[in-house]
Amino acid sequence: MSRRPAQAQRATTRRGEKPKPRGTARRPQRAGIVDQAIAGLPISPETLHKVTTWSIVGAVGAVVLTVGILAGVPQMIGVGMAQAVGDAGLRVDEIQIDGLKRMDRATVYEQVLDQDSRAMPLVDLGDVRARLLKFPWVKDARVSRRLPHTLHIYIDERVPAAIWQNHGRLMLIDADGVALEPVSAEAMPDLPLMIGDGANLQEAARKRLLDTQPGLKPLVKATSWVGNRRWDLFFTSGEKLQLPEGEVAAAAALKRFAAIDAAQRLLGRGNLGFDMRDESKLVVRRQGVIEAPQPAAPAPAPGPVLAPASGAPAAAPASAGIGQGEG
Structure with missing residues (x-):
């Protein structure tokens, strides 16, 4: 007799309680906010995915190279890692050149492309600049990377x-x-x-x-x-x-x-x-x-052009043409 009232009381309590909101009720709302934010970006989801992938690959590659150098990993392993990063998408596919007016643009391309590898981490920026400075037209040069695949070169050309x-x-x-x-x-x-x-x-x-x-x-x-x-x-x-x-x-x-x-x-x-x-x-x-x-006079007075000097020695006809000159 004592158990039945207790069970009834528990049943009544459960029936009297207000229904608690389910934990999954707000999930669609959060997903909707993210979707709206992505939709508001001026780039497509496919492009955003590529940029994110390249950023992750670049960051991982930089960390791997840095850790490898600090840990004393042999150079061959570091080069292999950099090459793997290049194969993953960080390659020199575009060369942007600014500042040229007279120098042959193809000459600049040759100095950049003459590398052992097209992987972006393996392009020696200092070597490219040193090569460019050997040309007379180049007064100065700046070489920089623009990830994921562009190498930018600015030439300060001589005038x-x-x-x-x-x-x-x-x-x-x-x-x-x-x-x-x-x-x-x-x-x-x-x-x-x-x-x-x-x-x-x-x-x-x-x-x-x-x-x-x-x-x-x-x-x-x-x-x-x-x-x-x-x-x-x-x-x-x-x-x-x-x-x-x-x-x-x-x-x-x-x-x-x-x-x-x-x-x-x-x-x-x-x-x-x-x-x-x-x-x-x-x-x-x-x-x-x-x-x-x-x-000699600082300000000669106006007058006729100099008269021939008496007894001045005759001079052979001189040429007024341009030459190397005399001493």
């Missing part, structure tokens, strides 16, 4: 500043005098012409000299570095100006020549050349004669 004529050969050079590549006389770009042994290494000095006289600079069609010590200037009107040795003396002489030309118009009047190697005078050369020296 042509002048044309160097030496022993009949024409060569493009940059502002530092680095010879870039030969150029034909028929395809010469509109750049300053420099002549003589070692003239390429004087490009900065040539620019400084002509920049002191911006009015004369457009009239100079070529400069000749003579005897590795001084300049001859060739003007578009055909004359040659011989300057003294030394950067300061040459700049002072050119300044004086510009002042005399402004006052007396030396250029474009049939003169063959002007000699200012002696800083105290200006000698004007004409066909068959040498005119009297012009006294």
Whole structure:
């Protein structure tokens, strides 16, 4: 008799209890949130899966290589691991090159592809950069990996500043005098012409000299570095100006020549050349004669062009053409 009321009481208690929510009731809601988040991404689920796979493979590969190096694993095992990572998808399938304007793009590709393996971990970035720096056009280069399969190369290319004529050969050079590549006389770009042994290494000095006289600079069609010590200037009107040795003396002489030309118009009047190697005078050369020296003066007064000096020695007809120059 005592058991039946207890059982009835337990049964009543169970019937009176409120039903507890089942633990699986919220699972569809959580799954729906994830699905909505994935659907909101700007990439397809297939692409997301690939990116996730490549990221995991790359991370695992990096950890394996790092642990192998720290643990002293033989190099062959490390290379094998890296090759396995490459076989899994981390391979150089694309080469992106930026900064090229004049250098042959195929040359850059050759230096990158000349590797023992195309596996991304085995591409020696330092070796690729060192190879590229051997080419004259390359001033600097940066090489980096862009996982999963792109190698990015940025070339800091040299800029042509002048044309160097030496022993009949024409060569493009940059502002530092680095010879870039030969150029034909028929395809010469509109750049300053420099002549003589070692003239390429004087490009900065040539620019400084002509920049002191911006009015004369457009009239100079070529400069000749003579005897590795001084300049001859060739003007578009055909004359040659011989300057003294030394950067300061040459700049002072050119300044004086510009002042005399402004006052007396030396250029474009049939003169063959002007000699200012002696800083105290200006000698004007004409066909068959040498005119009297012009006294040194910072600002000569306007007047007629110098008259021939009495008893001045006759000079053989000189050529105003461009050459290697004389000492």
